[in-house]
Amino acid sequence: MELLNLKTLSKTIAITKIKQSSKIVIRDVDEISKNNFVAYADDKSESYDVALEIDENDNVIDDDCDCEIKGLCTHRIAFMIYLLTRKSTTKSVRAKKQSPTEILVNNLETNALKIWINDLLKKNKDIELLFVNKFTINTLEYTKPIVKNLIQNSIKSIIKTRKNIETNELKKVVDLLEVTLKPVFEFCLNELTNLAKFEIILFTFEELMEFDNKIYSSSIKVTRFIEKLSKQVIDSFSNQNDDLKWQKITDLHFELILNDKLNILTICNFKHIKLLYNSTLNNEFRKKYFAEKTKNFALGLHTQKLKFDSGVSYFILNVMYDNDLFEQNYNVFQAYKYENEYNLSLIDKLITIKKIKEAEEMALSQNANNYYIDYNLPYWQRLKSIYINQNHNIKLANILIETVPIEMNFDDYLLVKKEMPENEFKQYRSNLLGRVKRTFHANKNAPIFYFQLLAQENNYKKMLDTISEYTDYDLVYEYKTELYNLDKNLFLKQMALIQSNDYFRTKEYNSEYRDKLINWIIDNYDNNNIQHLLKTYLNRIDSQFLELLATKVNHF
Incomplete structure (x- = not known):
């Protein structure tokens, strides 16, 4: 698209x-x-x-x-x-026009305005909170309990204790939280290497995430707000020109977020640590420093036999691989049951560094775990590549037995035939043919594979009988001579079935090879024979192929 x-x-x-x-x-x-x-x-x-x-x-x-x-x-x-x-638009400078409301406010007496504001604030807790946040002279030393109270008061001022929240209400909550938390983050970010202040930042993320998890709303406004705050923090860190200070900041992240004391990592903190790494990608020194810290973290987990979920391990795997730390430390990574994306990436990286035995064992073990064949296919494909490179035909054949019915690779089928005992192969072939034919309607490779197999066995009689709306013209064209020599009258009749109006098929047929077949028939059939066949079948089979052939030979 x-x-x-x-x-x-x-x-x-x-x-x-x-x-x-x-x-x-x-x-x-x-x-x-x-x-x-x-x-x-x-x-x-x-x-x-x-x-x-x-x-x-x-x-x-x-x-x-x-x-x-x-x-x-x-x-x-x-x-x-x-x-x-956004890049080309510039705003012209012009005098600000006062609204009627602004004119009215400017003309009011101070005492009258104060009385009205007091009355308004008493009736509207959310506006009262905004007013306090806006006009309070902030000399506060923020702590976790204070921040928790600020967040809860902001939320309660709009939705009380309700859990079902409308989108417009949630927007008001987020807008108020943005104002409420602004001085908190200004307080925390004015001293980037302060452990207590960084703990407050992470605590704020967790409080917001907890609120989002408790309410029922289809909106992602809270998630977006957390991401915005996280980016604000990372931008402050990244803009730090002093590499030593940046290192201390990064050390704080690993001390508080990625540490080997706990095997629990919240989603928002994990997103934050990934955002920090992404901010280093254009600075080789910082990127390598972050990667080295990640490696030490992974080694600590391995030593204590701790294990994070696959998403965290996937991130660590990519960081170490991209920074040339994987080859010396590959043994710290383990497969995760049913986590195929991560497992396949790990296997691919093991193959890249020539740890073939480890890659093979991991692929085999995951195949044993998976219940559905579709999940096994990518593991079989990697084992197939390994055994081809090793010239290990027996192991390869055992894998191809599983992949041939799915991939329908005819060369793979021939290798299975060569390596499998004859009595076992007969049953395998019989089951395979039935399975392939049942997928004609859904898999365009199925008729091709089926015809290749029949041609290899010189079974053109069965091939002729198999021609249908699922066998396109280009496939039949490949075997036209053999089918013609077998039974030219039946061949012409079977051609009428490919694009018969009695069948419904949405896929377009290969009109180029349809025209080639019509011309080939005209060249190889006697005209009287063609006219007789058309007379016999044209009114019995509603076929576009026969109609085009009739037009071509002036059949009336």
Whole structure:
């Protein structure tokens, strides 16, 4: 599917949708990683989270919106247009026009305004909290209990203790939390290497995540807010020019997040540590330092026989592999039952560093664990590669016995035939033929493999009988001479079945080879014979092939 491009939106999106999107207000845009943007899209009284990821050529490679519309909504289009124009748009400086409300406030007496504000704050706890946060002179030393109280008061001021939260309510909560927590993060980030302050940051993440887990809402606003705070923290760390101070900050992350004392790691803290690593990718010194810390962490886990979940291990595996630390420490990594993506990546890396025995044993053990064949196929494929390189035909044949019915590779089938005892092979072949034929409708390789097998056995009679709507013209064309020589009249009749109107098939047929077959028939059949066959079958079989042949030979 062709990707949308920001520069060609007017050519690929209906003008009515573009006009509708112009009414959407995009605000609070944040680039959470390179070319990965999030924002709020205000649509009348509603506000939605939108996200876009673009590549260096302004192609949209991922997009998301928490509105109810499936597919490309006006909120995403508005965000695309915003991103397209953000670099070239400049705001002209102009005098600010006062609204009637501003004029009224400026003309009020101070005492009257104070009385009205006091009355308003008593009736609206959320506004009261915003007012206090805005105008309190902050000399506070924040602690975990204080932060917990701030978060809980902000939440309760809007939704009380309810668990079912509407999207617009959650937006109010997040907006209030953003104001409430701003001085907290300013306090914590003014001293980046302070252990207690960094603990408060992580504690804040956990409190927000706990709140998100307790409520019932389809919105991802809280998750996005945590990600925004995390990015703010990482940006502060990354902008630290002093490498020694940066090292101390990184040490704090490993002391508080990645340590070998506990085998529990929360999702938000794990995302935070990954974000820290991503921030080092353009700085070789910091990248290597982070990787070395990761290696020591992995060795500590291995020594104490502790094990994180596969997602954490996958991250550690990639960090160490990308920084040339895997080969010397591969033994710290273990397979995870049913975690196929991680296991396959580990096996591939073991093969790359020539640890073939370990890769083989791991693949075999995972095959033994998996119940469904589909999960076993990628392990069999890696074992197949190993045994081919080792010229170990017996082991290879044992693997191919399993893969041939799935991949339908005819060369693999011939090797199985060569290595398997004859009495066992007969039963295997019989089961295989039945299984392959049953998949004609779903697997385009099945008829090809089936015909290859019959041709190898010179069983053209069965091949002729097998021609149907599932055997395309190019396949039949390959064996046309043998089938013609076997029974030319039956061959012509069977050709009519391929594109018969009696069958429903959505896939297009190969018209090029259909025309080649028609011309070949005209060249090889006697015209009287063709006319007789058409007279016999044309009215009995509703076939596009026969109709085209009849037109070609002027049959009336």
